[in-house]
Amino acid sequence: MKTNGIPSVLAFLVLVFAKCGFGEKYRTESAHDLSSSLDFEEMMSAVIARNQELANRMTNLEFAMEELRRHDENLSLGIEKLSQDNRYLKKADENMRLDIERLKKTNERLRRDLQEREEEIRRWESAVEERLLYLEAIGLQIAPRTCETLAKLGVTRSGNYLIDPDGVLIGDSPIRVLCDMETGWPGSSHANPVSTIVLHDSMEKTEVHHCTGPGCYSRKVTYDASLKQIVSLIDQSASCEQRIRYDCSAVVPNEGDTPYSWWLDRHGRPRYHWDEADAVEHASDCGLSHDSIDPTRRCNKDARALQQEANIGIIADPTALPIVELRFGGVQTEVQKANHTLGGLVCRGRATPSANPPTSCSSLRRAGNTGTGYHLIGKKQGRLDVVLCRMDLEETDPGFQLETDAFIQQGAVYFDAYRTTPWDNWDWIIPFDGTEVNIGDAMDPSTGIFTAPQDGIYAFHLHCWTRVVNHNPSTPRGNLITIRKNGEEVAELITQEIDINSDQNQINDQMPGQSILLDLSVGDEVDIFLNRGETYADFFNGGRSLHFVGYLLYPL
Structure with missing residues:
Protein backbone atom coordinates (compact mmCIF):
# COMPACT_ATOMS: atom_id res chain seq x y z
CA MET A 1 0.00 0.00 0.00
CA LYS A 2 1.36 3.35 -1.03
CA THR A 3 1.69 6.30 1.54
CA ASN A 4 2.58 9.93 0.95
CA GLY A 5 4.60 12.20 3.30
CA ILE A 6 1.84 14.82 4.15
CA PRO A 7 -0.92 12.41 5.11
CA SER A 8 1.52 10.71 7.39
CA VAL A 9 2.30 14.00 9.15
CA LEU A 10 -1.37 14.78 9.56
CA ALA A 11 -1.91 11.40 11.07
CA PHE A 12 0.89 12.05 13.48
CA LEU A 13 -0.58 15.44 14.50
CA VAL A 14 -3.99 13.96 15.15
CA LEU A 15 -2.39 11.44 17.45
CA VAL A 16 -0.60 14.26 19.33
CA PHE A 17 -3.71 16.32 19.83
CA ALA A 18 -5.65 13.38 20.97
CA LYS A 19 -3.10 12.55 23.58
CA CYS A 20 -2.69 16.07 25.03
CA GLY A 21 -6.38 17.16 25.00
CA PHE A 22 -7.86 20.57 24.57
CA GLY A 23 -7.22 21.50 28.33
CA GLU A 24 -3.65 22.02 27.49
CA LYS A 25 -4.56 24.55 24.79
CA TYR A 26 -3.45 27.63 26.48
CA ARG A 27 -0.25 26.37 27.99
CA THR A 28 1.40 26.45 24.67
CA GLU A 29 1.26 30.05 24.40
CA SER A 30 3.87 30.51 27.05
CA ALA A 31 7.50 31.00 26.23
CA HIS A 32 8.27 27.48 27.25
CA ASP A 33 5.55 26.16 25.08
CA LEU A 34 6.80 28.21 22.25
CA SER A 35 10.19 26.59 22.56
CA SER A 36 8.67 23.16 22.62
CA SER A 37 6.67 24.05 19.61
CA LEU A 38 9.78 24.95 17.79
CA ASP A 39 11.36 21.68 18.76
CA PHE A 40 8.28 19.94 17.62
CA GLU A 41 8.44 21.61 14.27
CA GLU A 42 12.01 20.61 13.93
CA MET A 43 11.10 17.12 14.88
CA MET A 44 8.24 17.17 12.40
CA SER A 45 10.61 18.40 9.71
CA ALA A 46 12.95 15.59 10.56
CA VAL A 47 10.12 13.14 10.48
CA ILE A 48 8.91 14.51 7.20
CA ALA A 49 12.43 14.34 5.82
CA ARG A 50 12.77 10.83 7.15
CA ASN A 51 9.47 9.89 5.69
CA GLN A 52 10.48 11.37 2.38
CA GLU A 53 13.69 9.37 2.50
CA LEU A 54 11.70 6.26 3.24
CA ALA A 55 9.31 7.10 0.44
CA ASN A 56 12.28 7.42 -1.91
CA ARG A 57 13.64 4.14 -0.70
CA MET A 58 10.26 2.57 -1.24
CA THR A 59 10.27 3.90 -4.76
CA ASN A 60 13.70 2.53 -5.30
CA LEU A 61 12.60 -0.76 -3.84
CA GLU A 62 9.68 -0.81 -6.21
CA PHE A 63 12.06 -0.19 -9.10
CA ALA A 64 14.36 -2.87 -7.75
CA MET A 65 11.46 -5.28 -7.42
CA GLU A 66 10.46 -4.53 -10.96
CA GLU A 67 14.04 -5.15 -12.08
CA LEU A 68 14.10 -8.35 -10.08
CA ARG A 69 10.85 -9.40 -11.71
CA ARG A 70 12.30 -8.79 -15.12
CA HIS A 71 15.46 -10.65 -14.08
CA ASP A 72 13.26 -13.44 -12.79
CA GLU A 73 11.53 -13.61 -16.14
CA ASN A 74 14.89 -13.62 -17.90
CA LEU A 75 16.12 -16.27 -15.48
CA SER A 76 13.07 -18.33 -16.23
CA LEU A 77 13.75 -17.96 -19.90
CA GLY A 78 17.42 -18.92 -19.27
CA ILE A 79 16.34 -21.92 -17.24
CA GLU A 80 14.00 -22.95 -20.03
CA LYS A 81 16.79 -22.50 -22.51
CA LEU A 82 19.12 -24.49 -20.27
CA SER A 83 16.44 -27.14 -20.05
CA GLN A 84 16.24 -27.20 -23.81
CA ASP A 85 20.03 -27.29 -24.01
CA ASN A 86 20.09 -30.04 -21.46
CA ARG A 87 17.58 -32.05 -23.47
CA TYR A 88 19.70 -31.41 -26.57
CA LEU A 89 22.83 -32.46 -24.72
CA LYS A 90 21.11 -35.57 -23.48
CA LYS A 91 20.13 -36.37 -27.03
CA ALA A 92 23.62 -35.55 -28.23
CA ASP A 93 25.03 -37.68 -25.41
CA GLU A 94 22.80 -40.55 -26.48
CA ASN A 95 23.89 -40.10 -30.08
CA MET A 96 27.49 -40.01 -28.90
CA ARG A 97 26.93 -43.15 -26.87
CA LEU A 98 25.52 -44.81 -29.93
CA ASP A 99 28.44 -43.53 -31.97
CA ILE A 100 30.82 -44.89 -29.33
CA GLU A 101 29.06 -48.25 -29.50
CA ARG A 102 29.35 -48.21 -33.26
CA LEU A 103 33.02 -47.18 -32.97
CA LYS A 104 33.60 -49.97 -30.49
CA LYS A 105 32.05 -52.44 -32.85
CA THR A 106 34.02 -50.99 -35.77
CA ASN A 107 37.19 -51.06 -33.68
CA GLU A 108 36.53 -54.67 -32.72
CA ARG A 109 35.93 -55.54 -36.35
CA LEU A 110 39.08 -53.70 -37.39
CA ARG A 111 41.01 -55.41 -34.61
CA ARG A 112 39.82 -58.80 -35.83
CA ASP A 113 40.62 -57.79 -39.41
CA LEU A 114 44.05 -56.60 -38.29
CA GLN A 115 44.66 -59.86 -36.45
CA GLU A 116 43.59 -61.78 -39.52
CA ARG A 117 45.81 -59.61 -41.72
CA GLU A 118 48.71 -60.00 -39.30
CA GLU A 119 48.16 -63.75 -39.28
CA GLU A 120 47.99 -63.73 -43.06
CA ILE A 121 51.15 -61.61 -43.21
CA ARG A 122 52.88 -64.05 -40.86
CA ARG A 123 51.80 -66.91 -43.10
CA TRP A 124 53.07 -65.03 -46.13
CA GLU A 125 56.30 -64.17 -44.34
CA SER A 126 56.71 -67.79 -43.37
CA ALA A 127 55.97 -68.88 -46.93
CA VAL A 128 58.34 -66.24 -48.34
CA GLU A 129 61.03 -67.28 -45.84
CA GLU A 130 60.56 -70.92 -46.78
CA ARG A 131 60.70 -69.98 -50.44
CA LEU A 132 63.82 -67.88 -49.86
CA LEU A 133 65.43 -70.74 -47.96
CA TYR A 134 64.44 -73.07 -50.77
CA LEU A 135 65.77 -70.69 -53.40
CA GLU A 136 68.94 -70.23 -51.37
CA ALA A 137 69.30 -74.00 -51.14
CA ILE A 138 68.71 -74.27 -54.88
CA GLY A 139 71.18 -71.44 -55.43
CA LEU A 140 73.76 -73.28 -53.37
CA GLN A 141 73.21 -76.36 -55.49
CA ILE A 142 73.46 -74.56 -58.81
CA ALA A 143 75.91 -71.80 -57.86
CA PRO A 144 78.31 -71.39 -60.80
CA ARG A 145 82.00 -71.79 -60.19
CA THR A 146 83.03 -68.42 -61.64
CA CYS A 147 81.44 -65.21 -62.85
CA GLU A 148 82.34 -66.26 -66.39
CA THR A 149 80.09 -69.29 -66.01
CA LEU A 150 77.37 -66.95 -64.73
CA ALA A 151 77.83 -64.73 -67.79
CA LYS A 152 77.45 -67.74 -70.06
CA LEU A 153 74.06 -68.34 -68.41
CA GLY A 154 72.94 -64.91 -69.66
CA VAL A 155 73.70 -62.66 -66.66
CA THR A 156 75.02 -59.31 -67.92
CA ARG A 157 74.61 -57.04 -64.90
CA SER A 158 77.57 -56.42 -62.61
CA GLY A 159 76.94 -57.03 -58.94
CA ASN A 160 77.45 -59.36 -55.99
CA GLY A 349 89.09 -66.37 -68.12
CA ARG A 350 89.15 -70.12 -67.87
CA ALA A 351 92.24 -72.27 -67.39
CA THR A 352 93.40 -74.34 -70.36
CA PRO A 353 91.77 -77.76 -70.09
CA SER A 354 94.14 -80.41 -68.85
CA ALA A 355 94.83 -83.66 -70.63
CA ASN A 356 91.96 -86.09 -70.92
CA PRO A 357 92.15 -88.24 -68.98
CA PRO A 358 93.82 -86.09 -66.33
CA THR A 359 97.30 -87.16 -65.37
CA SER A 360 97.26 -86.11 -61.70
CA CYS A 361 95.15 -84.71 -58.90
CA SER A 362 96.62 -81.30 -59.75
CA SER A 363 95.30 -81.46 -63.31
CA LEU A 364 91.93 -82.55 -61.92
CA ARG A 365 91.85 -79.49 -59.67
CA ARG A 366 92.77 -77.18 -62.53
CA ALA A 367 89.98 -78.72 -64.59
CA GLY A 368 87.53 -77.75 -61.84
CA ASN A 369 87.09 -81.14 -60.18
CA THR A 370 87.75 -80.21 -56.57
CA GLY A 371 85.95 -82.93 -54.67
CA THR A 372 88.01 -85.02 -52.29
CA GLY A 373 87.76 -88.72 -53.12
CA TYR A 374 89.00 -91.47 -55.41
CA HIS A 375 89.62 -90.44 -59.00
CA LEU A 376 90.88 -92.03 -62.22
CA ILE A 377 94.02 -90.54 -63.68
CA GLY A 378 96.01 -91.58 -66.75
CA LYS A 379 99.57 -91.70 -65.48
CA LYS A 380 100.51 -94.38 -68.00
CA GLN A 381 99.28 -95.11 -71.46
CA GLY A 382 96.58 -97.71 -71.74
CA ARG A 383 95.41 -97.69 -68.11
CA LEU A 384 93.61 -95.53 -65.62
CA ASP A 385 94.99 -95.59 -62.09
CA VAL A 386 92.78 -95.08 -59.06
CA VAL A 387 94.22 -92.46 -56.71
CA LEU A 388 92.91 -90.63 -53.64
CA CYS A 389 92.89 -86.87 -54.22
CA ARG A 390 92.76 -84.80 -51.03
CA MET A 391 91.45 -81.60 -52.57
CA ASP A 392 91.24 -80.00 -49.13
CA LEU A 393 95.06 -79.95 -49.00
CA GLU A 394 97.62 -77.88 -50.85
CA GLU A 395 99.33 -79.55 -53.79
CA THR A 396 102.63 -79.35 -51.95
CA ASP A 397 101.26 -81.53 -49.14
CA PRO A 398 102.52 -85.15 -49.35
CA GLY A 399 99.00 -86.39 -48.72
CA PHE A 400 97.48 -84.44 -51.60
CA GLN A 401 97.69 -87.46 -53.99
CA LEU A 402 97.77 -90.97 -52.54
CA GLU A 403 98.40 -93.94 -54.80
CA THR A 404 96.46 -97.23 -54.75
CA ASP A 405 97.02 -100.58 -56.44
CA ALA A 406 93.74 -100.39 -58.32
CA PHE A 407 93.55 -99.50 -61.99
CA ILE A 408 91.34 -99.93 -65.03
CA GLN A 409 92.72 -101.14 -68.32
CA GLN A 410 91.92 -98.48 -70.85
CA GLY A 411 93.25 -99.65 -74.21
CA ALA A 412 92.79 -103.33 -75.13
CA VAL A 413 95.56 -105.09 -77.08
CA TYR A 414 94.66 -108.41 -78.76
CA PHE A 415 95.87 -110.09 -81.93
CA ASP A 416 95.64 -113.46 -83.64
CA ALA A 417 97.95 -113.73 -86.69
CA TYR A 418 97.87 -116.74 -89.02
CA ARG A 419 99.47 -118.36 -92.05
CA THR A 420 97.73 -120.33 -94.77
CA THR A 421 100.91 -121.25 -96.66
CA PRO A 422 104.13 -123.07 -95.64
CA TRP A 423 107.26 -121.20 -94.59
CA ASP A 424 110.72 -122.65 -94.94
CA ASN A 425 113.06 -119.63 -94.97
CA TRP A 426 115.56 -120.41 -92.29
CA ASP A 427 116.97 -117.69 -90.04
CA TRP A 428 114.11 -115.40 -90.85
CA ILE A 429 111.15 -113.86 -89.10
CA ILE A 430 107.97 -115.64 -90.03
CA PRO A 431 105.45 -113.20 -91.55
CA PHE A 432 101.70 -113.78 -91.64
CA ASP A 433 99.05 -113.89 -94.28
CA GLY A 434 96.52 -112.03 -92.12
CA THR A 435 94.94 -111.59 -88.66
CA GLU A 436 91.74 -112.89 -87.17
CA VAL A 437 91.72 -109.92 -84.76
CA ASN A 438 94.17 -107.09 -84.29
CA ILE A 439 92.75 -104.77 -81.61
CA GLY A 440 95.22 -101.99 -81.01
CA ASP A 441 96.93 -102.60 -84.38
CA ALA A 442 100.11 -103.60 -82.60
CA MET A 443 100.76 -106.61 -84.88
CA ASP A 444 102.10 -105.95 -88.39
CA PRO A 445 101.26 -109.19 -90.26
CA SER A 446 103.40 -108.28 -93.25
CA THR A 447 106.58 -108.23 -91.15
CA GLY A 448 105.44 -110.60 -88.42
CA ILE A 449 106.54 -108.13 -85.74
CA PHE A 450 104.42 -107.17 -82.71
CA THR A 451 105.30 -103.78 -81.18
CA ALA A 452 104.13 -103.18 -77.58
CA PRO A 453 101.93 -100.05 -77.49
CA GLN A 454 102.18 -99.70 -73.69
CA ASP A 455 103.93 -101.06 -70.66
CA GLY A 456 102.52 -104.25 -69.26
CA ILE A 457 102.56 -108.01 -68.92
CA TYR A 458 101.70 -109.70 -72.22
CA ALA A 459 100.76 -113.30 -72.95
CA PHE A 460 101.82 -115.02 -76.22
CA HIS A 461 100.78 -118.40 -77.64
CA LEU A 462 102.20 -120.13 -80.73
CA HIS A 463 100.72 -123.18 -82.49
CA CYS A 464 101.83 -124.51 -85.87
CA TRP A 465 101.71 -127.61 -88.12
CA THR A 466 105.08 -129.10 -88.68
CA ARG A 467 106.04 -132.03 -90.92
CA VAL A 468 109.31 -133.91 -90.79
CA VAL A 469 110.17 -136.13 -93.75
CA ASN A 470 113.20 -138.26 -93.13
CA HIS A 471 114.98 -139.05 -96.36
CA ASN A 472 118.15 -140.28 -94.70
CA PRO A 473 117.79 -142.40 -91.60
CA SER A 474 121.39 -141.72 -90.65
CA THR A 475 120.73 -137.96 -90.39
CA PRO A 476 117.45 -137.27 -88.49
CA ARG A 477 115.66 -134.01 -89.26
CA GLY A 478 113.56 -131.63 -87.13
CA ASN A 479 112.19 -128.08 -86.72
CA LEU A 480 113.25 -125.22 -84.40
CA ILE A 481 111.04 -122.17 -84.05
CA THR A 482 111.74 -119.51 -81.40
CA ILE A 483 109.79 -116.64 -79.87
CA ARG A 484 111.98 -113.55 -79.61
CA LYS A 485 111.87 -110.29 -77.69
CA ASN A 486 113.85 -107.49 -79.32
CA GLY A 487 115.81 -110.15 -81.30
CA GLU A 488 116.64 -112.23 -78.24
CA GLU A 489 115.28 -115.76 -77.90
CA VAL A 490 112.86 -116.17 -75.01
CA ALA A 491 111.08 -119.45 -75.91
CA GLU A 492 111.56 -122.42 -78.24
CA LEU A 493 109.30 -124.76 -80.15
CA ILE A 494 111.02 -127.98 -81.27
CA THR A 495 109.77 -130.94 -83.31
CA GLN A 496 111.85 -134.06 -84.17
CA GLU A 497 111.20 -137.14 -86.29
CA ILE A 498 110.27 -140.29 -84.37
CA ASP A 499 110.29 -144.06 -85.10
CA ILE A 500 112.87 -143.81 -87.87
CA ASN A 501 112.42 -146.67 -90.35
CA SER A 502 115.55 -147.48 -92.23
CA ASP A 503 113.60 -149.23 -94.92
CA GLN A 504 111.41 -146.34 -96.02
CA ASN A 505 110.91 -142.62 -95.75
CA GLN A 506 109.20 -141.50 -92.49
CA ILE A 507 106.67 -138.63 -92.42
CA ASN A 508 106.00 -137.05 -89.00
CA ASP A 509 103.12 -134.53 -88.73
CA GLN A 510 102.82 -132.63 -85.43
CA MET A 511 100.93 -129.62 -84.00
CA PRO A 512 103.25 -128.34 -81.28
CA GLY A 513 102.60 -125.24 -79.16
CA GLN A 514 104.36 -122.80 -76.83
CA SER A 515 103.15 -120.12 -74.40
CA ILE A 516 104.99 -117.38 -72.52
CA LEU A 517 104.39 -114.24 -70.45
CA LEU A 518 106.60 -111.24 -71.18
CA ASP A 519 107.15 -107.95 -69.36
CA LEU A 520 107.20 -105.40 -72.16
CA SER A 521 107.77 -101.70 -72.31
CA VAL A 522 106.42 -99.38 -74.93
CA GLY A 523 108.22 -100.09 -78.21
CA ASP A 524 109.48 -103.58 -77.39
CA GLU A 525 109.18 -106.00 -80.36
CA VAL A 526 108.13 -109.66 -80.32
CA ASP A 527 108.31 -112.06 -83.32
CA ILE A 528 108.59 -115.76 -84.16
CA PHE A 529 111.77 -116.87 -85.87
CA LEU A 530 112.41 -120.00 -87.98
CA ASN A 531 115.84 -121.30 -87.09
CA ARG A 532 115.49 -124.49 -89.13
CA GLY A 533 112.89 -126.73 -90.60
CA GLU A 534 109.60 -125.49 -91.94
CA THR A 535 105.99 -124.83 -91.05
CA TYR A 536 103.44 -126.79 -93.05
CA ALA A 537 100.06 -125.90 -94.51
CA ASP A 538 97.12 -127.51 -96.28
CA PHE A 539 97.71 -126.52 -99.88
CA PHE A 540 94.32 -127.69 -101.09
CA ASN A 541 91.97 -126.30 -98.41
CA GLY A 542 93.86 -123.14 -97.44
CA GLY A 543 93.76 -124.07 -93.79
CA ARG A 544 95.15 -121.69 -91.22
CA SER A 545 97.68 -124.11 -89.80
CA LEU A 546 99.79 -121.53 -87.87
CA HIS A 547 98.46 -119.13 -85.27
CA PHE A 548 100.43 -116.63 -83.22
CA VAL A 549 98.20 -115.12 -80.47
CA GLY A 550 99.09 -112.29 -78.09
CA TYR A 551 97.30 -109.92 -75.75
CA LEU A 552 97.89 -107.43 -72.94
CA LEU A 553 97.29 -109.22 -69.69
CA TYR A 554 98.17 -106.58 -67.09
CA PRO A 555 99.06 -102.95 -67.81
CA LEU A 556 101.91 -101.48 -65.78
Missing part, protein backbone atom coordinates in the same frame (compact mmCIF):
# COMPACT_ATOMS: atom_id res chain seq x y z
CA TYR A 161 76.71 -63.01 -56.70
CA LEU A 162 77.19 -66.39 -55.06
CA ILE A 163 79.68 -68.72 -56.73
CA ASP A 164 81.06 -72.11 -55.67
CA PRO A 165 84.57 -72.59 -57.12
CA ASP A 166 85.27 -75.87 -55.32
CA GLY A 167 82.14 -77.55 -56.65
CA VAL A 168 78.43 -77.73 -55.92
CA LEU A 169 77.44 -79.47 -52.68
CA ILE A 170 81.05 -80.38 -51.89
CA GLY A 171 83.85 -78.64 -50.07
CA ASP A 172 83.30 -75.23 -48.51
CA SER A 173 80.13 -73.15 -48.69
CA PRO A 174 79.58 -70.87 -51.70
CA ILE A 175 81.17 -67.44 -51.49
CA ARG A 176 79.88 -64.00 -52.40
CA VAL A 177 82.02 -62.17 -54.95
CA LEU A 178 81.78 -59.10 -57.14
CA CYS A 179 81.13 -60.04 -60.76
CA ASP A 180 82.35 -57.31 -63.08
CA MET A 181 80.61 -58.00 -66.37
CA GLU A 182 81.77 -54.80 -68.08
CA THR A 183 85.43 -53.96 -67.41
CA GLY A 184 87.74 -55.75 -69.85
CA TRP A 185 91.28 -56.95 -69.61
CA PRO A 186 93.87 -54.17 -69.85
CA GLY A 187 94.74 -53.86 -73.54
CA SER A 188 92.35 -56.62 -74.54
CA SER A 189 89.66 -54.48 -76.20
CA HIS A 190 87.10 -56.25 -74.02
CA ALA A 191 87.95 -59.62 -75.55
CA ASN A 192 86.90 -61.22 -72.28
CA PRO A 193 85.13 -58.65 -70.11
CA VAL A 194 84.12 -60.87 -67.19
CA SER A 195 86.06 -60.62 -63.93
CA THR A 196 85.53 -62.51 -60.69
CA ILE A 197 86.64 -60.29 -57.79
CA VAL A 198 87.11 -61.56 -54.24
CA LEU A 199 86.87 -58.65 -51.80
CA HIS A 200 88.55 -58.24 -48.40
CA ASP A 201 88.84 -55.89 -45.42
CA SER A 202 91.94 -53.95 -46.54
CA MET A 203 90.77 -52.38 -49.77
CA GLU A 204 90.52 -48.84 -48.37
CA LYS A 205 93.49 -46.50 -48.23
CA THR A 206 95.24 -47.25 -44.92
CA GLU A 207 97.97 -45.28 -43.18
CA VAL A 208 101.19 -47.08 -42.27
CA HIS A 209 101.86 -46.43 -38.60
CA HIS A 210 105.15 -44.87 -37.68
CA CYS A 211 107.70 -47.47 -36.65
CA THR A 212 111.41 -47.96 -37.27
CA GLY A 213 112.24 -51.66 -37.76
CA PRO A 214 111.91 -53.80 -40.90
CA GLY A 215 108.32 -54.98 -41.33
CA CYS A 216 107.33 -53.51 -37.96
CA TYR A 217 103.93 -52.52 -39.36
CA SER A 218 101.63 -55.47 -40.11
CA ARG A 219 98.27 -55.61 -41.83
CA LYS A 220 96.61 -59.03 -42.00
CA VAL A 221 94.12 -59.41 -44.85
CA THR A 222 90.79 -61.15 -44.26
CA TYR A 223 88.95 -62.19 -47.42
CA ASP A 224 85.22 -62.71 -47.96
CA ALA A 225 85.95 -66.33 -48.86
CA SER A 226 87.76 -69.35 -47.51
CA LEU A 227 91.30 -69.98 -48.73
CA LYS A 228 90.18 -73.30 -50.25
CA GLN A 229 87.56 -71.56 -52.37
CA ILE A 230 90.04 -68.88 -53.43
CA VAL A 231 92.63 -71.46 -54.50
CA SER A 232 89.93 -73.34 -56.43
CA LEU A 233 89.01 -70.11 -58.21
CA ILE A 234 92.67 -69.46 -59.09
CA ASP A 235 93.09 -73.01 -60.41
CA GLN A 236 90.11 -72.60 -62.75
CA SER A 237 91.03 -69.15 -64.07
CA ALA A 238 93.29 -68.24 -66.96
CA SER A 239 94.90 -65.51 -64.86
CA CYS A 240 94.55 -63.86 -61.46
CA GLU A 241 96.14 -60.75 -60.04
CA GLN A 242 96.19 -58.33 -57.13
CA ARG A 243 97.21 -54.70 -57.32
CA ILE A 244 99.05 -52.89 -54.55
CA ARG A 245 99.11 -49.10 -54.34
CA TYR A 246 101.73 -47.60 -52.07
CA ASP A 247 101.82 -43.84 -51.46
CA CYS A 248 104.98 -42.74 -49.71
CA SER A 249 107.05 -39.71 -48.92
CA ALA A 250 110.70 -39.84 -47.80
CA VAL A 251 110.40 -43.53 -46.90
CA VAL A 252 113.34 -45.91 -47.35
CA PRO A 253 112.01 -49.37 -48.41
CA ASN A 254 115.40 -51.07 -48.21
CA GLU A 255 118.51 -50.39 -46.20
CA GLY A 256 121.28 -52.10 -48.09
CA ASP A 257 120.36 -55.76 -48.35
CA THR A 258 117.81 -55.48 -45.53
CA PRO A 259 114.24 -55.19 -46.84
CA TYR A 260 111.92 -53.02 -44.79
CA SER A 261 108.77 -54.02 -46.67
CA TRP A 262 107.35 -57.31 -47.94
CA TRP A 263 104.16 -59.33 -48.21
CA LEU A 264 103.15 -62.88 -47.31
CA ASP A 265 101.71 -65.34 -49.82
CA ARG A 266 98.98 -67.84 -49.07
CA HIS A 267 101.55 -70.31 -47.71
CA GLY A 268 102.77 -67.75 -45.19
CA ARG A 269 106.06 -67.26 -47.03
CA PRO A 270 107.49 -63.71 -47.27
CA ARG A 271 107.77 -62.29 -50.79
CA TYR A 272 109.93 -59.26 -51.44
CA HIS A 273 108.97 -58.36 -55.00
CA TRP A 274 106.16 -55.92 -55.65
CA ASP A 275 105.76 -56.54 -59.34
CA GLU A 276 106.16 -59.67 -61.47
CA ALA A 277 109.05 -58.04 -63.34
CA ASP A 278 110.97 -57.90 -60.04
CA ALA A 279 110.06 -61.37 -58.86
CA VAL A 280 113.69 -62.54 -58.68
CA GLU A 281 115.04 -59.67 -56.61
CA HIS A 282 114.37 -57.75 -53.42
CA ALA A 283 112.73 -54.85 -55.20
CA SER A 284 110.49 -52.07 -54.04
CA ASP A 285 109.64 -49.06 -56.14
CA CYS A 286 108.40 -47.31 -53.07
CA GLY A 287 108.38 -50.35 -53.59
CA LEU A 288 106.21 -50.61 -56.68
CA SER A 289 107.38 -48.67 -59.72
CA HIS A 290 110.75 -47.60 -61.05
CA ASP A 291 109.59 -44.00 -61.51
CA SER A 292 111.05 -42.45 -58.35
CA ILE A 293 112.27 -38.92 -57.80
CA ASP A 294 115.83 -40.16 -57.93
CA PRO A 295 115.79 -42.89 -60.63
CA THR A 296 118.90 -44.46 -59.10
CA ARG A 297 117.37 -44.72 -55.67
CA ARG A 298 113.93 -46.22 -55.15
CA CYS A 299 110.95 -44.71 -53.37
CA ASN A 300 112.28 -41.27 -52.53
CA LYS A 301 115.29 -42.71 -50.82
CA ASP A 302 116.57 -39.17 -51.11
CA ALA A 303 114.85 -37.73 -48.06
CA ARG A 304 114.98 -34.27 -49.59
CA ALA A 305 112.28 -35.30 -52.07
CA LEU A 306 109.27 -34.88 -49.83
CA GLN A 307 106.47 -34.88 -52.35
CA GLN A 308 104.04 -37.76 -52.22
CA GLU A 309 104.46 -40.55 -54.76
CA ALA A 310 101.79 -42.99 -55.86
CA ASN A 311 103.12 -46.33 -57.07
CA ILE A 312 101.27 -49.42 -58.25
CA GLY A 313 102.49 -52.99 -58.42
CA ILE A 314 100.77 -56.08 -59.79
CA ILE A 315 101.17 -59.56 -58.30
CA ALA A 316 100.05 -62.31 -60.70
CA ASP A 317 101.77 -65.46 -59.44
CA PRO A 318 98.97 -68.05 -59.12
CA THR A 319 101.03 -70.15 -56.70
CA ALA A 320 101.41 -67.18 -54.32
CA LEU A 321 98.03 -65.48 -54.46
CA PRO A 322 96.16 -64.33 -52.54
CA ILE A 323 98.22 -61.88 -50.47
CA VAL A 324 97.43 -62.62 -46.81
CA GLU A 325 99.53 -59.99 -45.03
CA LEU A 326 101.37 -56.72 -45.74
CA ARG A 327 104.49 -55.67 -43.85
CA PHE A 328 106.06 -52.21 -43.95
CA GLY A 329 108.68 -50.38 -41.96
CA GLY A 330 111.12 -47.49 -41.95
CA VAL A 331 108.45 -44.83 -41.34
CA GLN A 332 110.21 -43.10 -38.45
CA THR A 333 109.57 -39.36 -38.41
CA GLU A 334 106.54 -37.15 -38.83
CA VAL A 335 107.96 -36.00 -42.15
CA GLN A 336 107.75 -39.53 -43.52
CA LYS A 337 104.33 -40.64 -44.70
CA ALA A 338 103.09 -43.89 -46.20
CA ASN A 339 99.73 -45.37 -47.10
CA HIS A 340 98.79 -48.66 -48.73
CA THR A 341 95.79 -49.89 -50.69
CA LEU A 342 95.40 -53.54 -51.62
CA GLY A 343 93.00 -54.40 -54.41
CA GLY A 344 90.73 -57.41 -54.48
CA LEU A 345 91.77 -60.68 -56.05
CA VAL A 346 90.73 -60.38 -59.71
CA CYS A 347 90.48 -63.58 -61.77
CA ARG A 348 89.57 -63.77 -65.44
